[in-house]
Every structure is written in C-alpha cells, then in structure tokens.
Amino acid sequence: MSTKLSATYLIETPLDPRAVAEVMAGEQSCGTFTRVEGETDALRERARAIVESVETVGEVAMTSLPNAYLERKGIRGPWHRARVRIAFPTDNVGANLPTLAATLAGNLYDLGEVTGMRLERVSLPAAYRDQFDFPRYGIAGTRAATGVSTGALVGTILKPNVGMSAEDTAALVARLCAAGVDFIKDDEVCADPVHAPLAKRVPAVMAAVREHRERTGKQVMVAFNITDETDAMRRHADLVKREGGNCVMVSLNWCGFSAVQTLRRHTDLAIHAHRNGYGAMSRDPLLGIGFQAYQTLWRLAGVDHMHVHGLQGKFAQADEEVIESAHDCYRPLAEGNASGQADTVMPAFSSGQWAGTVPATWHAVGRDDLLFMAGGGILAHPDGPAAGVQSLRDAWQAVREGCSLEDAAKQSLPLASALRFFGR
Missing domain, CATH: 3.30.70.150 (RuBisCO large subunit, N-terminal domain)
Incomplete structure (x- = not known):
C-alpha cells in the first residue's frame, strides 16, 4: 500500500x-x-x-x-x-x-x-524521507570540524565581494583566522572569477588555513563558492578536498536539485546552502513558497547548513519569519527515520549582524547551534577584525549568562566599542 x-x-x-x-x-x-x-x-x-x-x-x-x-x-x-x-x-x-x-x-x-x-x-512519512540524502555534517559535524563544542559559531563573509586576487583573498583569510573566526564564506557573487579563479584561490586560501591550524591547532571552516555547472562543481569540490578543506558553498536556486544531489553524492564535504534568489519566490504572501516547504526540499538533497537571514538585519523579511525558519532547520524532516541518521541542519544567520543583534537572536531561538555571520560587524569594527570577533563572542557569553550587553561591555572593550560604533 x-x-x-x-x-x-x-x-x-x-x-x-x-x-x-x-x-x-x-x-x-x-x-x-x-x-x-x-x-x-x-x-x-x-x-x-x-x-x-x-x-x-x-x-x-x-x-x-x-x-x-x-x-x-x-x-x-x-x-x-x-x-x-x-x-x-x-x-x-x-x-x-x-x-x-x-x-x-x-x-x-x-x-x-x-x-x-x-x-x-x-x-513526509519517515520511510519516504529515508530514500533521500542526509546531511554529512549537520550541526554536530560542523561543531566537530571547527572544534566549537558550545556557543554560536562566529563566522564572516569575505569582503570586498569581488575584485581581490587569489593572493589578496588568502591574505584576508589569514587575517580573519588570526582574528579568531570559526567560519569564513565566499559571497554568492564570487565563485570562479577571472581575477581569482578557484584553481588559484583554493590552494592559496587553504595554505593560509593550514598554516593557522599548524600554529594554533584550530581548523577554520571555509565555504568556497563552487556554484557552476555540475561537472565543474565536482571538480571544484575535489580541489577543495585535496587542499584539506571541508566545506563548499552552492547557490541552490541557480544550480537546481539535480546538481546539488549529484554534488552531495560525489563528495563528503559539508555543503553550505545559500538561498540567494529565495526572495523572488517568497516575498509575496500569496505567491511562491514558504521556507518550511523550501528547506524541506533542499534538505532532501543532503545539505548541511541553510541560510535564514538575520534578526533586525538589512533584508526585508520580518523577524518572525527568520525565527520560524531557524526552528524549521532544527526539526527532523520526519519523525522516526529508520536509518537513525541525524536529520537537522545548522541555520546560518547573516545580513547586517553584529554584537547588538545577538540578544534578539538568543531570546528568539533559545539555543546557539547556529552560524552567526557578520561581515561589517567584524571587518568594520573600529578596533579591527579581532576586536569584532571578540565583541561577538562576548555578546554571546553575556546573553547565555543572562547579562545585558551594556553590563558586559563594562568588562569588554571590544563590545563597548561595537555598541558605540554600530549602535549609533
């Protein structure tokens, strides 16, 4: 039956x-x-x-x-x-x-x-869900790969989005690694540009990541944007793997289900799923697709992280939609899957995030199994990227301990500077 x-x-x-x-x-x-x-x-x-x-x-x-x-x-x-x-x-x-x-x-x-x-x-019924792919990393695997057992994973996005050479990009990655980030991602518009092709960028960046790991023991996860046609994505994933990387990023809507499924079955790297273009499918309340349905379909392709945007951010979505999207990522697609495999993905918060948006995120989500990505919140911090990263870590520690950011800032110069600069 x-x-x-x-x-x-x-x-x-x-x-x-x-x-x-x-x-x-x-x-x-x-x-x-x-x-x-x-x-x-x-x-x-x-x-x-x-x-x-x-x-x-x-x-x-x-x-x-x-x-x-x-x-x-x-x-x-x-x-x-x-x-x-x-x-x-x-x-x-x-x-x-x-x-x-x-x-x-x-x-x-x-x-x-x-x-x-x-x-x-x-x-979905459990028996049907089990016929599709599962995440290879998900929440637990991403924590293990980055060595972050508790707390939110602090991440950032390479800026400028485009224009930097492979060497410039590697130098920025080295600087961000030294600043203390857990996760770095390419922007969705930077995949395989002429001025920094993946064939040069991946080896250069991973050399910086390996040097940091050898010096500190910390493996920073870098999501290389390998969005392309299917055979090219497989080649790019193989290159990332050879260079010691553990994550690739894909613009879901422009690659399609088949390409992402093929990539998932080809590689054991984490797949960072970027939903750029989703607004065209979702912003009209009487047209398109809601995030619960959207993320269900893409999780069947075996992705590990899903973008949900950010609270109090720069994009058009209401905070309530962002919150619901994050909780969707935490829910198994079907109860009682026979395979016993973990079936949740890590939500990625981004878009205008900084230390000041941490309390809203913590109180809304109630957990820190997430990627908290700040571009300007780190790279534009008045005291430099290391202070930007520290401001985020101090903000997360404060909210987990039930402390206000203002009180925590009395003991944290990076947080105090962030509140003065970004909170204007």
Whole structure:
C-alpha cells in the first residue's frame, strides 16, 4: 500500500475553495480538469491525490494576482482565501527530488481558478524521507570540524565581494583566522572569477588555513563558492578536498536539485546552502513558497547548513519569519527515520549582524547551534577584525549568562566599542 506525503497551500479564488482544491489534487496527480479515457476507478484509487482539508481563512475585495482566465469568463470577486491540505501518493513520485518539486509546486501556480497560490508546508512519512540524502555534517559535524563544542559559531563573509586576487583573498583569510573566526564564506557573487579563479584561490586560501591550524591547532571552516555547472562543481569540490578543506558553498536556486544531489553524492564535504534568489519566490504572501516547504526540499538533497537571514538585519523579511525558519532547520524532516541518521541542519544567520543583534537572536531561538555571520560587524569594527570577533563572542557569553550587553561591555572593550560604533 502506497504511503502519502502531504502539502499545505494558501490559495485565493473567487470560486468555491473546495472545488478548487479538487482541481489542484487532480491536476497534480492522475487527472486534468475533467475525467479522461483510461482513468479507471482503480487507477484513481491508487494514484489520485486526496484533498484532506479546506479551511477558509478570509475574504478580500481585490485580487492579489492578475488572471486572464477568470477575466475571459467574466468572473469577479469577492475572492476567498483558504488553506488547503492535499495528500499525494509517494509512489507517484518515487525517490525523485525534481519530480517531487514539480508535483508539489508545478502547474498549480498557473491554474486559472486561482488568483493566489503559495506552498506553505510539506510533511513526509519517515520511510519516504529515508530514500533521500542526509546531511554529512549537520550541526554536530560542523561543531566537530571547527572544534566549537558550545556557543554560536562566529563566522564572516569575505569582503570586498569581488575584485581581490587569489593572493589578496588568502591574505584576508589569514587575517580573519588570526582574528579568531570559526567560519569564513565566499559571497554568492564570487565563485570562479577571472581575477581569482578557484584553481588559484583554493590552494592559496587553504595554505593560509593550514598554516593557522599548524600554529594554533584550530581548523577554520571555509565555504568556497563552487556554484557552476555540475561537472565543474565536482571538480571544484575535489580541489577543495585535496587542499584539506571541508566545506563548499552552492547557490541552490541557480544550480537546481539535480546538481546539488549529484554534488552531495560525489563528495563528503559539508555543503553550505545559500538561498540567494529565495526572495523572488517568497516575498509575496500569496505567491511562491514558504521556507518550511523550501528547506524541506533542499534538505532532501543532503545539505548541511541553510541560510535564514538575520534578526533586525538589512533584508526585508520580518523577524518572525527568520525565527520560524531557524526552528524549521532544527526539526527532523520526519519523525522516526529508520536509518537513525541525524536529520537537522545548522541555520546560518547573516545580513547586517553584529554584537547588538545577538540578544534578539538568543531570546528568539533559545539555543546557539547556529552560524552567526557578520561581515561589517567584524571587518568594520573600529578596533579591527579581532576586536569584532571578540565583541561577538562576548555578546554571546553575556546573553547565555543572562547579562545585558551594556553590563558586559563594562568588562569588554571590544563590545563597548561595537555598541558605540554600530549602535549609533
């Protein structure tokens, strides 16, 4: 007997939401807008998606999205909003991530019956989840690789984003290692540029990382941006591995599920999953995909870290969305997976982060199993990067001990300087 996975959608329609839900179920399984030849009762019983629930959540006087289909038919509002939950037989999809995404988030966005469509949540049975990849590092492995057993991992982003040579980049990495960071990442726009190709940048950077490790015993994790076509990413990952690295970064949305799955199965390096472009899929509340569903699909590809942005940061998302996204990373995709493998990923906080955003992060998340990445918060600290790193560590120690940053700053010059400079 086939198991089922379920998906929850927020829809907007001038029609009966229950009828639209049935259209959605048929469109994304065995049917179309009408029953066709060969669509027997037995086939429908085996393969058709099932509407599990329809909950009306409101009504609006103006449509959210244009719809030529409804205009041709002269259908006007009011427009009903409803939350729809649909169960899909897993046998329709198999262990096929691109087809799973096409099933959950394919032609539904083009349906003529709706003026709003957002995939909010995905729920997987354990036996189905076990057919996909798991993280190789996740939270515990990332802590072990960096030697950070407690506290948030302090990270930074190489700036300038582009323009530095391989030698310039290595010199900056050496400086950041000496400053005491746990994690360094490339920017999403710097992958394999002419002025600092990975073939030169990886050896140069890893020489600096190895020198620091030999001198201090500390292995800094560097996420090299290897975003490219699939064969090139495999070559880049092999280079990072040969040079003693343990992490690569991928721009998920532009590489695609298949490429990331192939990379995961090719290498045992940690995959730092960058979601740049996700805003185009998520910022409209009646279109696209919510983070819980988004991260579910990408975690099936076996990534280890997921970007969630940052609290009180420079981007458009509300703090509540960032908080919920972080908690999504901490939840297993399915309870009771038979493999027993760890099934959580480390959330990566970034975007305008500095010591002053630490209390909000701690109080909202309630744990420090996270990458706390500050670009300007470290590199622009008035007393230098080492003071920037120390200001973050002192801020995290303060909030874990229930102390205010102002009180902690009395004993920490780096924190005091950060509060004066960034808190203006």
